[in-house]
Amino acid sequence: xxxxxxxxxxxxxxxxxxxxxxxxxxxxxxxxxxxxxxxxxxxxxxxxxxxxxxxxxxxxxxxxxxxxxxxxxxxxxxxxxxxxxxxxxxxxxxxxxxxxxxxxxxxxxxxxxxxxxxxxxxxxxxxxxxxxxxxxxxxxxxxxxxxxxxxxxxxxxxxxxxxxxxxxxxxxxxxxxxxxxxxxxxxxxxxxxxxxxxxxxxxxxxxxxxxxxxxxxxxxxxxxxxxxxxxxxxxxxxxxxxxxxxxxxxxxxxxxxxxxxxxxxxxxxxxxxxxxxxxxxxxxxxxxxxxxxxxxxxxxxxxxxxxxxxxx
Amino acid sequence: xxxxxxxxxxxxxxxxxxxxxxxxxxxxxxxxxxxxxxxxxxxxxxxxxxxxxxxxxxxxxxxxxxxxxxxxxxxxxxxxxxxxxxxxxxxxxxxxxxxxxxxxxxxxxxxxxxxxxxxxxxxxxxxxxxxxxxxxxxxxxxxxxxxxxxxxxxxxxxxxxxxxxxxxxxxxxxxxxxxxxxxxxxxxxxxxxxxxxxxxxxxxxxxxxxxxxxxxxxxxxxxxxxxxxxxxxxxxxxxxxxxxxxxxxxxxxxxxxxxxxxxxxxxxxxxxxxxxxxxxxxxxxxxxxxxxxxxxxxxxxxxxxxxxxxxxxxxxxxxxxxxxxxxxxxxxxxxxxxxxxxxxxxxxxxxxxxxxxxxxxxxxxxxxxxxxxxxxxxxxxxxxxxxxxxxxxxxxxxxxxxxxxxxxxxxxxxxxxxxxxxxxxxxxxxxx
Numbered sequence: 001x002x003x004x005x006x007x008x009x010x011x012x013x014x015x016x017x018x019x020x021x022x023x024x025x026x027x028x029x030x031x032x033x034x035x036x037x038x039x040x041x042x043x044x045x046x047x048x049x050x051x052x053x054x055x056x057x058x059x060x061x062x063x064x065x066x067x068x069x070x071x072x073x074x075x076x077x078x079x080x081x082x083x084x085x086x087x088x089x090x091x092x093x094x095x096x097x098x099x100x101x102x103x104x105x106x107x108x109x110x111x112x113x114x115x116x117x118x119x120x121x122x123x124x125x126x127x128x129x130x131x132x133x134x135x136x137x138x139x140x141x142x143x144x145x146x147x148x149x150x151x152x153x154x155x156x157x158x159x160x161x162x163x164x165x166x167x168x169x170x171x172x173x174x175x176x177x178x179x180x181x182x183x184x185x186x187x188x189x190x191x192x193x194x195x196x197x198x199x200x201x202x203x204x205x206x207x208x209x210x211x212x213x214x215x216x217x218x219x220x221x222x223x224x225x226x227x228x229x230x231x232x233x234x235x236x237x238x239x240x241x242x243x244x245x246x247x248x249x250x251x252x253x254x255x256x257x258x259x260x261x262x263x264x265x266x267x268x269x270x271x272x273x274x275x276x277x278x279x280x281x282x283x284x285x286x287x288x289x290x291x292x293x294x295x296x297x298x299x300x301x302x303x304x305x306x307x308x309x310x311x312x
Numbered sequence: 313x314x315x316x317x318x319x320x321x322x323x324x325x326x327x328x329x330x331x332x333x334x335x336x337x338x339x340x341x342x343x344x345x346x347x348x349x350x351x352x353x354x355x356x357x358x359x360x361x362x363x364x365x366x367x368x369x370x371x372x373x374x375x376x377x378x379x380x381x382x383x384x385x386x387x388x389x390x391x392x393x394x395x396x397x398x399x400x401x402x403x404x405x406x407x408x409x410x411x412x413x414x415x416x417x418x419x420x421x422x423x424x425x426x427x428x429x430x431x432x433x434x435x436x437x438x439x440x441x442x443x444x445x446x447x448x449x450x451x452x453x454x455x456x457x458x459x460x461x462x463x464x465x466x467x468x469x470x471x472x473x474x475x476x477x478x479x480x481x482x483x484x485x486x487x488x489x490x491x492x493x494x495x496x497x498x499x500x501x502x503x504x505x506x507x508x509x510x511x512x513x514x515x516x517x518x519x520x521x522x523x524x525x526x527x528x529x530x531x532x533x534x535x536x537x538x539x540x541x542x543x544x545x546x547x548x549x550x551x552x553x554x555x556x557x558x559x560x561x562x563x564x565x566x567x568x569x570x571x572x573x574x575x576x577x578x579x580x581x582x583x584x585x586x587x588x589x590x591x592x593x594x595x596x597x598x599x600x601x602x603x604x605x606x607x608x609x610x611x612x613x614x615x616x617x618x619x620x621x622x623x624x625x626x627x628x629x630x631x632x633x634x635x636x637x638x639x640x641x642x643x644x645x646x647x648x649x650x651x652x653x654x655x656x657x658x659x660x661x662x663x664x665x666x667x668x669x670x671x672x673x674x675x676x677x678x679x680x681x682x683x684x685x686x687x688x689x690x691x692x693x694x695x696x697x698x699x700x701x702x703x704x705x706x707x708x709x710x711x712x713x714x715x716x717x718x719x720x721x722x723x724x725x726x727x728x729x730x731x732x733x734x735x736x737x738x739x740x741x742x743x744x
Contacts, residue, residue, distance in 0.1 A: 063405060064430035064702045064742065082738070088710075154569060174568030262515055263568075264716055279402060280706035281426045 050294070057288035063281020072284075079288035089289065091265055092273045098180060099187065099269060100248040100300075107188045107244050108237075111195025116225075118196070119203040130200070134193040141190065145257030149173070152182050176266035179259050183267045186254045191247060195240050202236030203229065238308040242301050249297050270296075351642075353437050358388040358643035365393050365407075366418035367400035370466060370630055373663035381650045388643055408432045408635070415638040416647055419462055421453045421669075422521070422628040425700040428454065428461045429742065433633035436460040437645055441652045449627030449695040450669040456700060462631035463652045464669030466660060469625035469695045470525065471687040473593055474586035475579070476612035478503035486614035490529070490555055493617045497564035497586060505585025508564035510578050512589075513716075514571055520711030521626055521698065522588070526552035528696050531621030534707075535699050540741060542707075545733035548621070553718050553725035555619065560719045567719045576600045588616065590628075591688045595665030613687035627695040629669060667692075702742035710735050 057079055059072045083089045114133055118126055136144070151157040152172035159169025172178050206229055214224050230237075252271040255261055261268030261276070268276075270293050277286035366374060374392050382390060393414070395403050401423075407413045408427070419427055427433055436454075443451045446464045454462030472486060479486070479496075482503030487496040497508025512518060524534055532548025535541065559565040570578040576593060578584045580601045587593065597607040615623050632651055634644040650656055657668035658676045667688065668674060674689055698704055714728040723731070 062702060062742075063426035068431075086738075171568050260514075260516070262716070264720065264722065265713060276709075280709070281405065281702060282706065 053287040053290055056284055057291050059284045061283040061287075063283070065283075075284070079284050080292075082285065083288055083292065088265060088268070089270070089273055092268045092270050095180070095266065095268055096249060096251070096270045096296075099184060099251050100245055103184050103187050103191075103248045103251070104241060104244045106184070107191045107195055108240055110188060110192040111240070112199050114192065114196045115199035115203055118200055130197075133196055136190050137193040139190075141253045142257060144190070145186065145254070148182070148186055149258060173259055174263050176264045179263055179267050183254050183258050186258060187248065187251060190254070191244060195244065198236055198240050198243075199233070202233045206232045234308065238304065241308065242304050245300055245304060246297050249300065250293060351437060352439055353642060353645045353649065358385045358646040360387075360640045360643050361389040361391065362416060362640055362643050362647055363391045363393065363414040364416040364647065365395060365400075365404065365414040366630075367397040368394040369397045370660075370664055370666045371418060373660070376663055377656060377659045378647075378650070381647070381656075385643075385646070390647065411637060413635045413637060415635055415640055415644040417633055417635065418465065419454075419631050419633050420628070421450060421462075421464065421467065421631045422626070422698050423705050424454065424462060424631060424633070425456075425704060425742075426702045427633065428456050428700070429702050432636055433461045434636045434638070434641060436463060440645055440649055445671060446669050447627065447671060447692045447695065449692075449697045450629060450631070453627060453697045453700060454631050454633075462633040463648050465630045465632055465651055466657065466666035467627060467629040467669040467692060468590040468592070468667055469627055469688060469691045470522075470588050470590055470616060471625070471691050472586060472614045472616055473579075473589055474612055474614070475500065475503075475505060475582070475610055477610050478505050478582070478585045479612065486612070487617040488614075488623075490617050490619045493555075494558055494562050494564060497559070498562070500585030501564065503585070504582060506578075506583040507566055508585050509559055510570050510575050510584030510587050511559055511565040511567075512572050512575055512587075513567055513569065513719075514712070515716035516712045517705060517709040518572070518712065519715050520708030520713075521628075523549075523552055523556055523711050523715050524698065524708065525616070525624065525626045525696075526555050526619065528624035528626070529616070529619035529621050530555070531619065535701075535741070539699070539701065542733060542736035542741065544707075544711075544736055545729045549729040549732075550725045551619070553715065553728050556715060557718050557721075557725060561721070567716070580606070591667050591685055592665055594682065594684045607684070611684065613684050615687050615691050623691070623694060625691040625695040627692070627697055630666070631669075699741075703736070703739040706739060707732070707736045 058074055058076060060075045060078070061072045065072050118130055118133075149156075153159070154169070154171050154174070156172075158172065162169035170178055172182050210228055210232075211224055214228055219227070250271050251269045252275065255267040255269055255272050256275070259267045261272050270289060274286045274289040274293070277289060364374075371392075371394055374394070378390065378392070382388070401420075404413065404417055404427070408430075413432065417427075417433075419433075441463055443460060447467050449469075450464035450467045451460070454460055454464070474486065478500045480503070482499040484496055484499035484503065487493045500508040512522075527534060527549055530548040530551040532543070532546050532552065534544055536543050560567045565584075570584065575584070575587055575589065576597060577600055579587055579593075580597060594607060594611075594613075597611060598604055601607070601610075616625055617623065632648045634641055634648060638644050652670060654668065654670050654673035654676070657666075657670055657673045658678055660666050661668060661673070661676075662678055667685070668679070674680065679685060698708070711732050714723070714732050717723045718725055718728045
């Protein structure tokens with residue numbers, strides 16, 4: 001038996017394979033070098049804190065343990081059990097569900113309607129409108145929330161306008177039934193620009209000739225929208241819905257800045273609850289609450305990918 | 313459900329993480345008890361480097377207040393860091409946890425327990441200051457198990473601040489008892505105020521502390537004498553909640569306004585006729601009104617109305633602690649000693665109207681000649697200390713939320729008392 005037969009391939013092939021192998025190794029090393037900065041940031045600021053939070057959530061780590069954070073008791077799943085026995089946390093889960101159930105479709109519809117208008121209806125000053133609609137995304141949320149707070153005060157701009165046409169405005173931020181819609185409205189206002197830009201990119205990728213062919217066959221605007229545009233836009237719809245769902249599941253800025261979770265806890269989200277627990281020095285408990293959010297985000301995102309992915 | 317500090321380990325296999333493995337290897341038994349005092353501090357000039365942290369606000373003028381100390385201690389590098397007040401506690405927690413805490417830190421007198429109980433700060437050295445020279449509540453707030461860990465800097469308590477012009481127009485005198493309170497606020501409304509009382513309605517920890525104040529006035533206490541049990545579901549607590557509710561059900565206060573930041577403009581504009589608030593307003597109302605002398609012409613003060621337990625206030629303010637891990641405790645304590653001196657505290661009053669915690673500083677003409685502060689001084693002499701246990705801030709915050717539901721008639725005072733007791737018991741006292 002020769003060396004050739006032992007290796008199973010002729011020398012020329014082996015040589016090429018080695019060349020490919022060393023080239024592949026170089027490419028592989030290069031890829032890791034390019035990935036290294038991201039991985040360093042990811043490991044430092046995401047992976048390690050997540051693993052640490054999981055560890056902390058199984059302990060009774062509190063503010064008084066700061067000097068000896070590793071000298072705490074392991075309490076197993078007690079923190080999770082406590083969370084689900086705490087009426088405030090359960091209420092906040094419900095509040096977060098409302099944020100998602102109302103905020104996601106409202107933001108998507110607003111973004112989609114504007115994208116559609118920019119893509120088909122608005123011909124002049126399209127760039128200006130696009131910039132104006134996107135402005136809330138890049139505006140400082142703290143400043144915006146303060147303006148909204150003044151606008152929705154009992155004597156704020158909104159009620160002054162209402163009074164000028166003969167209506168007595170309600171106490172928007174003091175009424176548990178009205179505060180949530182205002183907070184969601186701020187969330188929609190901040191996010192519809194992102195949805196609009198993504199939808200606009202998706203709409204512009206839909207081939208014009210398909211629309212023209214359908215129009216020649218007698219399909220009206222609504223039919224073309226429903227049977228051509230929407231199916232082709234499904235990957236964008238999926239992307240936008242997942243991004244928005246993740247945002248609303250973790251919603252924090254809007255309720256924190258506008259109402260701090262009030263009145264009567266009607267706008268406190270799970271993320272805000274987590275923040276409050278952290279402030280109380282309940283590090284084990286807040287870690288458990290943050291992991292509940294993580295699991296919710298993972299489960300809901302997975303479900304959305306399963307339900308909305310385009311069928312082939 | 314009670315969250316026991318010594319619950320048995322019920323650790324699900326499969327989630328064995330490095331961090332948790334490290335945790336299981338340790339236990340609280342490994343912690344050592346602090347010694348009763350630190351080494352005495354001499355009178356030599358301070359040397360080396362001292363890093364000092366304080367929240368902005370009352371500490372904003374610290375560089376000016378410490379100017380003379382810097383001159384007297386030229387070999388000391390005193391680095392003052394002001395942290396935004398909203399983030400201060402969280403940043404201090406993180407720094408201490410990371411072993412990077414400052415040498416000297418300001419602690420909020422009313423909520424310092426979580427730091428002191430955790431051993432993050434060193435005991436006050438023997439003979440550094442005379443504990444008896446401070447208002448009793450201010451000093452006692454920094455004492456845990458008989459050991460002092462912090463030194464008071466400024467103190468405040470609430471008193472009744474009202475519009476004297478409205479009271480005069482109505483011929484009303486400030487109330488001395490709970491029974492006289494609502495009629496007085498109604499009289500202020502008759503004298504021109506939109507609402508008799510501007511209650512700070514953030515429905516947060518401050519409202520919880522207000523209720524606690526009323527609890528003391530009703531003759532109750534939030535904890536048992538031995539500090540081992542919460543005593544929040546009591547007839548006195550029901551009285552306190554009912555008294556607070558009466559401000560809203562009697563329509564002399566609005567449950568939705570003003571918030572903390574609006575309280576002074578509302579008061580100056582006459583939309584409210586009174587506040588139960590701290591002494592800082594005395595130095596600020598002229599600015600809000602945009603008129604020098606407005607306060608002396610329009611405002612009067614009085615101690616809080618007394619319930620069955622008397623006219624009791626709550627002590628709050630700022631104190632100084634030295635980190636247990638400080639590299640330069642000797643110089644750090646010298647800084648704290650300077651901040652505790654009457655002259656320094658008067659300088660702080662002159663800079664930012666923070667009232668001294670050391671009683672002799674009140675004899676200084678700068679303070680003694682301000683009659684509107686008399687009610688605060690009187691109230692400081694009868695001010696209780698909030699429970700010095702770690703879960704207090706969380707319980708007071710929840711009490712504020714329960715009070716909101718009572719004020720808006722979503723639950724009865726009895727239900728709120730039962731709810732806050734159950735909540736407090738679920739957290740424990742932090743001493744188990």
